[in-house]
Amino acid sequence: xxxxxxxxxxxxxxxxxxxxxxxxxxxxxxxxxxxxxxxxxxxxxxxxxxxxxxxxxxxxxxxxxxxxxxxxxxxxxxxxxxxxxxxxxxxxxxxxxxxxxxxxxxxxxxxxxxxxxxxxxxxxxxxxxxxxxxxxxxxxxxxxxxxxxxxxxxxxxxxxxxxxxxxxxxxxxxxxxxxxxxxxxxxxxxxxxxxxxxxxxxxxxxxxxxxxxxxxxxxxxxxxxxxxxxxxxxxxxxxxxxxxxxxxxxxxxxxxxxxxxxxxxxxxxxxxxxxxxxxxxxxxxxxxxxxxxxxxxxxxxxxxxxxxxxxxxxxxxxxxxxxxxxxxxxxxxxxxxxxxxxxxxxxxxxxxxxxxxxxxxxxxxxxxxxxxxxxxxxxxxxxxxxxxxxxxxxxxxxxxxxxxxxxxxxxxxxxxxxxxxxxxxxxxxxxxx
Numbered sequence: 001x002x003x004x005x006x007x008x009x010x011x012x013x014x015x016x017x018x019x020x021x022x023x024x025x026x027x028x029x030x031x032x033x034x035x036x037x038x039x040x041x042x043x044x045x046x047x048x049x050x051x052x053x054x055x056x057x058x059x060x061x062x063x064x065x066x067x068x069x070x071x072x073x074x075x076x077x078x079x080x081x082x083x084x085x086x087x088x089x090x091x092x093x094x095x096x097x098x099x100x101x102x103x104x105x106x107x108x109x110x111x112x113x114x115x116x117x118x119x120x121x122x123x124x125x126x127x128x129x130x131x132x133x134x135x136x137x138x139x140x141x142x143x144x145x146x147x148x149x150x151x152x153x154x155x156x157x158x159x160x161x162x163x164x165x166x167x168x169x170x171x172x173x174x175x176x177x178x179x180x181x182x183x184x185x186x187x188x189x190x191x192x193x194x195x196x197x198x199x200x201x202x203x204x205x206x207x208x209x210x211x212x213x214x215x216x217x218x219x220x221x222x223x224x225x226x227x228x229x230x231x232x233x234x235x236x237x238x239x240x241x242x243x244x245x246x247x248x249x250x251x252x253x254x255x256x257x258x259x260x261x262x263x264x265x266x267x268x269x270x271x272x273x274x275x276x277x278x279x280x281x282x283x284x285x286x287x288x289x290x291x292x293x294x295x296x297x298x299x300x301x302x303x304x305x306x307x308x309x310x311x312x313x314x315x316x317x318x319x320x321x322x323x324x325x326x327x328x329x330x331x332x333x334x335x336x337x338x339x340x341x342x343x344x345x346x347x348x349x350x351x352x353x354x355x356x357x358x359x360x361x362x363x364x365x366x367x368x369x370x371x372x373x374x375x376x377x378x379x380x381x382x383x384x385x386x387x388x389x390x391x392x393x394x395x396x397x398x399x400x401x402x403x404x405x406x407x408x409x410x411x412x413x414x415x416x417x418x419x420x421x422x423x424x425x426x427x428x429x430x431x432x433x
Contacts (some may be wrong), residue, residue, distance in 0.1 A: 021255040021269045023047045023239065025419060027275035028246060028258065028282075030054070031062035032221045032408040035228045037274050037397055039144065040416035042236035049239040049266060050232070051075045051258065056242060058225035060342070061267045061276055061375035061404065062248050064299045066321040066332035069217035070191035070310050070406050071138040072184045073159060076383040077401070078117035081171045092237060095351060096319035100338040106280070107338055112220050113381035119190055126382045127178050130403070133384070135182065137410030138217075148235070150227035152220045153326040157311050159216035162207050162359075164317040169208045176211060187212045200309035218312055218323045221405045241266055246282060249273075250392070270393040270425045277340070277378040281396045288390040292399045294376035296339040298352045299332035301325070302369040307362035315359040320352065322360055329364040331356045336400075337379070345373040377402050387414045395419060 027038045030052035038281075054060070066148060088094045090101070117126060140146045145154065163169040169188070176186050194210035195201045201210070232238035247260040256265045273279050277294040283292075304324065314325040320333030333352055349372050357366055380386060380399040385407060390396050397415040400407045419425055 006292060008389075010011065017425075018101065021051045023268045024270065024425065025049075026051055026256070026258055026266055026268040026271045027274060028249075028271055030057040030225070030229075030240075031060055031243070031274065031276065032225055032405050033057060033062075033397055033400060033411060034274035035147055035225045035232070035274070036144075036408040036412035037272055037415055038232055038238050039228055039236070040412035041272070041419060042232060042238050044416055044420060046419070047237070048232075049241055049268065051241045051244050051246065051266065053245045054242060057229050058222045061377055062212055062221045062225060063375065064301065064330070064332075064371055064373035064380065065203065065297070065375060065405055066299060066402075067218050067220055067323055067325050067330045067405070068159065068321055069138075069141070069219055070159060070403065072131065072136040072179055072186065072213050072216060073161065073314070074127060074134045074403060074406070075175045076123050076126035076130060077379070078114050078381060079123040079171070080118055080120055080419055092178070096334055096355065098336040098339070100336065102338060106291070107293065108371050110291050110381055113291065117382050122382075126384055127175060128182070129382075129384050130178060131182055131184070132312050133407055133410045133414075134403070135184075136413065137407055137412075140409035140413050144228075148228070148231045148336050150231065152224035152227055154217065154219035154224075155324075156215065156217045157324065158197075158212065158214040159308075159312040159314065160201070161193060161211040161213070161316065162194075162201070162204065162211055163211070164207050164315075166208050168272065168316055172211045179339070194311075198309055198311045198313070200313075200360070200363060202309040203307050204360055216312060218325060219405075220325055247282055249282060249286060251286065251391055257266075270395065270419060270422070272397055272419065274396045274397045275354060276398060276404070277376040278402075279378065279396065283390070283394070283396070286391060286394060288394065288396070290375075290386060290396065290398060292378045292380060292386075293338050294340055295379045296334075296336035296374060296376055297402065298344065298349055299330060299373045300349065300353065300369040301328050301330050301371040302364040302366055303327075304329050305362045305364045305366070307360075309360070309363055313360060313363075318355040318359050320355050320359055322356065322363055330395045331364065340376065342374060342376050344372050348374075377404065385411055387418070389418050389422065392422075393425070
């Protein structure tokens with residue numbers, strides 16, 4: 001059986017009741033995780049509809065994030081080295097990392113779980129798990145790019161992680177040992193060795209050393225999402241329901257219905273929620289716990305400066321990343337845990353700009369910076385995403401944190417395999433094109 005041609009425009013039912021499953025799988029959320037999930041399912045032969053409240057893909061946290069495909073740099077946020085910094089963070093003395101404290105039980109449970117993960121053993125366990133997914137993602141992205149060629153400023157410039165003091169350098173050495181066990185190529189470099197590889201570092205002032213990962217990649221997540229959506233509609237007949245404000249998800253015998261705030265209905269045999277920080281509120285009525293908190297981050301894009309780096313640069317002390325993205329420089333950073341306001345804060349954007357000038361003074365034409373962005377990155381306490389079958393017909397692929405772009409391709413393959421294992425769903429799928 002062949003896929004039919006996709007319909008144009010929105011594909012949602014306006015009747016009060018759905019008459020039966022209209023498609024095999026509804027993918028809720030059209031960020032990079034959602035579009036790659038739709039691709040993994042459609043490639044396996046499922047009829048898929050991609051659903052999002054925006055008018056197109058990647059309009060939220062995927063729109064202008066740091067753009068780094070850091071497949072090997074998957075260190076868990078919860079780690080012993082963070083504990084000495086917690087008093088300053090709690091007191092609001094760390095401008096790059098803010099915590100919005102709350103007495104909400106979900107926040108308190110998440111915080112306690114995070115603190116339990118700040119041990120050497122759990123840091124190693126969580127980092128290995130994230131690394132495994134990162135390496136799966138690198139393979140999945142390579143296969144996708146080989147099968148479908150479209151431009152999203154995808155390059156492999158390598159990643160240089162800068163450490164300003166000896167303590168952070170020692171922590172990097174421990175994390176590097178974990179990666180080397182998995183066969184990842186990384187090198188700890190002296191400042192002189194790092195500058196020899198990336199001359200732009202000669203302008204950043206003193207630093208203790210650098211971690212060099214030559215195989216790391218970058219790519220524009222927004223352009224990727226647009227390009228992949230074009231492939232999905234033309235090659236795999238994936239339908240879209242953009243502008244669909246999800247109000248409720250209901251599971252019943254034989255299928256799932258998703259209702260919009262306007263009363264429109266979509267129905268399918270299953271749903272995969274790729275909703276990021278919004279997932280807990282939507283899935284809670286189904287009895288599905290998702291311990292996720294938003295981590296707000298910022299970015300801006302500017303023309304290259306006279307010392308624009310070729311490699312992707314991360315300055316851990318100032319919580320910023322910088323990379324060349326086509327003919328532009330993308331700078332992203334800052335972290336605000338439990339901030340649920342997606343709007344860019346001008347003062348925080350100015351701080352990011354000031355931090356970038358201080359860290360990499362000649363990397364970009366900062367006076368010409370534009371495309372200011374803020375996004376809510378969905379964090380789990382372990383820094384590993386939640387990919388599971390939550391109910392008979394409800395699957396989740398959420399909680400990718402600051403590595404959503406990195407994890408997207410591998411996470412999509414994992415959740416698609418779970419759908420494939422559900423016999424009452426998979427036996428309906430179509431022939432793979």
